[in-house]
Amino acid sequence: MSDQPILSNKKILLIDDDKFLLDMYAVKFSKAGYEVKAVDSTDGGLKLMRQGYAPQVMLVDIVMPGMDGLDFVNTVRKENLVPNIVVIMLTNQGSSDDVSRATKLGVDGYIVKATTIPSEVLNEVERIINSKQKSN
Numbered sequence: 001m002s003d004q005p006i007l008s009n010k011k012i013l014l015i016d017d018d019k020f021l022l023d024m025y026a027v028k029f030s031k032a033g034y035e036v037k038a039v040d041s042t043d044g045g046l047k048l049m050r051q052g053y054a055p056q057v058m059l060v061d062i063v064m065p066g067m068d069g070l071d072f073v074n075t076v077r078k079e080n081l082v083p084n085i086v087v088i089m090l091t092n093q094g095s096s097d098d099v100s101r102a103t104k105l106g107v108d109g110y111i112v113k114a115t116t117i118p119s120e121v122l123n124e125v126e127r128i129i130n131s132k133q134k135s136n
């Protein structure tokens with residue numbers, strides 16, 4: 001596999017209360033050809049999905065005010081809002097509790113924020129999407 005991301009037309013939903021990171025990831029994924037929606041709260045994400053927005057992949061921060069990222073994923077699944085969506089969590093370094101909760105939920109992958117630069121986030125997301133497609 002090449003290191004260059006394949007130009008994608010996939011829809012991606014980004015959810016993070018850190019607006020700086022949110023903007024940075026939004027720019028990165030847009031430049032790679034993704035159709036990006038970025039919201040700074042789980043409420044915003046739920047609202048979009050309940051209105052019928054159906055992205056192929058979502059990148060969700062765990063630690064957020066209000067409903068956290070893992071409860072958000074749980075809700076999306078319970079309401080069956082977007083079946084087969086690829087779920088990738090954004091975690092903070094050293095937060096093993098978050099990782100074990102994410103593992104229990106059976107998410108498709110997680111990315112440690114502080115140690116991962118945006119181009120690596122893009123590559124990792126594409127790797128996870130591709131590996132999920134192969135396993136389906």
Ligand SMILES: [Mg+2]
Pocket residue numbers: 016017018061062063064
């Ligand atoms: Mg956060």
